[in-house]
Amino acid sequence: MTELSLRLAVTFAQIMAEMGIVVITIATMTYFERKVLGWMQDRMGPMEVGPYGILQPVADGIKLFFKEDITPAGANKAMFALAPILTVVTALIGFAVIPFGPNITMDVFGITVKPFVVSDINIGILYILAFASIGTYGIILGGWSSNSKYSLLGGLRAAAQVISYELNVGLAIVGVILLAGSLSIVEITEAQTGGFWHWFIWGARPDGFFPIHTQIFAFVVFVISAMAETNRIPFDLPEAESELVAGFMTEYSGMRFAFFVSAEYANMTLVSCVAASLFLGGWNAPYPGTIFGYVGLEQLAWVEHIAWFAAKVYFFLFVFVWIRATLPRLRYDQLMRFGWKVMLPIALANVIVTAIAVYFFPRG
Amino acid sequence: MNFKTWIKTITFYDILVGMKATMSHLLHYRSITLQYPHEKRTLPDNYRGMLALLRYDDGTEKCVGCDLCEAACPSRVIRVVSAEVPGEPTKRYSKEYYMDMTRCLFCGMCVDACPVDALGMTREFEWAVYDKRQLHLNKEQLLAIGDRSFPVREKQLELQHPNVAFFNVAFKNLPQKPV
Numbered sequence A: 001m002t003e004l005s006l007r008l009a010v011t012f013a014q015i016m017a018e019m020g021i022v023v024i025t026i027a028t029m030t031y032f033e034r035k036v037l038g039w040m041q042d043r044m045g046p047m048e049v050g051p052y053g054i055l056q057p058v059a060d061g062i063k064l065f066f067k068e069d070i071t072p073a074g075a076n077k078a079m080f081a082l083a084p085i086l087t088v089v090t091a092l093i094g095f096a097v098i099p100f101g102p103n104i105t106m107d108v109f110g111i112t113v114k115p116f117v118v119s120d121i122n123i124g125i126l127y128i129l130a131f132a133s134i135g136t137y138g139i140i141l142g143g144w145s146s147n148s149k150y151s152l153l154g155g156l157r158a159a160a161q162v163i164s165y166e167l168n169v170g171l172a173i174v175g176v177i178l179l180a181g182s183l184s185i186v187e188i189t190e191a192q193t194g195g196f197w198h199w200f201i202w203g204a205r206p207d208g209f210f211p212i213h214t215q216i217f218a219f220v221v222f223v224i225s226a227m228a229e230t231n232r233i234p235f236d237l238p239e240a241e242s243e244l245v246a247g248f249m250t251e252y253s254g255m256r257f258a259f260f261v262s263a264e265y266a267n268m269t270l271v272s273c274v275a276a277s278l279f280l281g282g283w284n285a286p287y288p289g290t291i292f293g294y295v296g297l298e299q300l301a302w303v304e305h306i307a308w309f310a311a312k313v314y315f316f317l318f319v320f321v322w323i324r325a326t327l328p329r330l331r332y333d334q335l336m337r338f339g340w341k342v343m344l345p346i347a348l349a350n351v352i353v354t355a356i357a358v359y360f361f362p363r364g
Numbered sequence B: 001m002n003f004k005t006w007i008k009t010i011t012f013y014d015i016l017v018g019m020k021a022t023m024s025h026l027l028h029y030r031s032i033t034l035q036y037p038h039e040k041r042t043l044p045d046n047y048r049g050m051l052a053l054l055r056y057d058d059g060t061e062k063c064v065g066c067d068l069c070e071a072a073c074p075s076r077v078i079r080v081v082s083a084e085v086p087g088e089p090t091k092r093y094s095k096e097y098y099m100d101m102t103r104c105l106f107c108g109m110c111v112d113a114c115p116v117d118a119l120g121m122t123r124e125f126e127w128a129v130y131d132k133r134q135l136h137l138n139k140e141q142l143l144a145i146g147d148r149s150f151p152v153r154e155k156q157l158e159l160q161h162p163n164v165a166f167f168n169v170a171f172k173n174l175p176q177k178p179v
């Protein structure tokens, strides 16, 4: 009994810590995105609240918290309330299986804990895919229950788009799973230790340098499809401002709107984490071992690992913003054609080629 | 599609060119916007801002109530009610003078039309109000704007004959705008 409650307490503390990190990342991203976008467009971005507008996320949070919560007439009240919760919960829950530090264990009051991953389940990647699909329900429900034509159109578009692109995400991941032989993100990351040529984007076998199992096509497909799945520009058709006001979140205000927005940023962070873990070696440094390890501070190696993971994730987040600053929105038929006629064949071919390569040149 | 375009397509060449452009703007960041309430643009010398009615240096209004500005105005901003100066039957002045600044397009035609240069354009532009009725200005308000924007006033002309209405102010006596 005491062991169970202790385990619960430790897990709860871990979840709280991870949630704190994710929420801070989201807040940082809302600032960072506006700032970088502004700089790329020769503007200043937020400048008013605090020095260089650094307190803008806080001000936004307070403002949204005190805003009036409007439910449109004729809306389905229960569904209308459920949609943002569903979206934000499914966006945040995926972080439970992301290892953001090395796979070490620690003893806390006699319980073995993995400090850098909340739950190392053996189907981690499937779990993330499953919850990403449930998150789509939040968008569709939000669009349908608002009793507004713009929201409904946005929701329908989101449904079609997320379904088509999720297929590509899944297929792009298959290659990685074939190489690692596991669905656990921790094990997939561990399979890429020892230098950047072992990362699955290059895919050298553990004993060599030659990138025989390269997943670079899968990587490109994954990044593009992930961008589409998180409804980011240039794939932001569900919330196309110029046509649909704000798409599925047109009728939302106050904290519910904040939920949708933070879910978008959380999803962005999540796919960045997944891309970093699956293709860019997760917490592994791009050279074998760690610098702390070489100078004899082996117990501090986790700092370096976490720093590398954060660097990769923030690199992806920066790319998201960069793309947003560069590209205009796709037309709907272009979006669908790109998804089904370009991305899907590449992903399928990649699965077949990787399977053959792994069969003839097995790893390790 | 020849080989070169094909290679460009599969490597997203055009998108990379665009991304290079945005990145170069980030690296050579120089803001072209201003933090407006804190720092303001320098206005050009011929800036056409808020309209104002002017006075001579002894405090009399320049306006002779001729109604030419009302006729010149393309958007019917101005309404003049002209009247004789009490006790001086040859002289006229504007008894009432209204400007509905919600409609003004700051073309400056009224200023051009005025024969005695009684109208001036100031460099004020921060005239946002919460109630648009506050933009319906009467003569006192317009004179007040003129008083605060043109501190250097023109000399009243010595007239040849008291029965001649005073027109034609010499160009060198035009009021100077504050810089």
Ligand code: SF4
Residues within 6 Å of the ligand: B051, B072, B073, B074, B075, B076, B077, B078, B103, B104, B105, B106, B107, B108, B109, B110, B111
């Ligand atoms: S500036 Fe133009 S629009 Fe405005 S009052 Fe004068 S003539 Fe009319």
Ligand code: SF4
Residues within 6 Å of the ligand: B062, B063, B064, B065, B066, B067, B068, B069, B070, B080, B094, B113, B114, B115, B116, B117, B118, B119
């Ligand atoms: S044109 Fe000049 S003098 Fe004539 S009414 Fe207008 S402001 Fe007065």
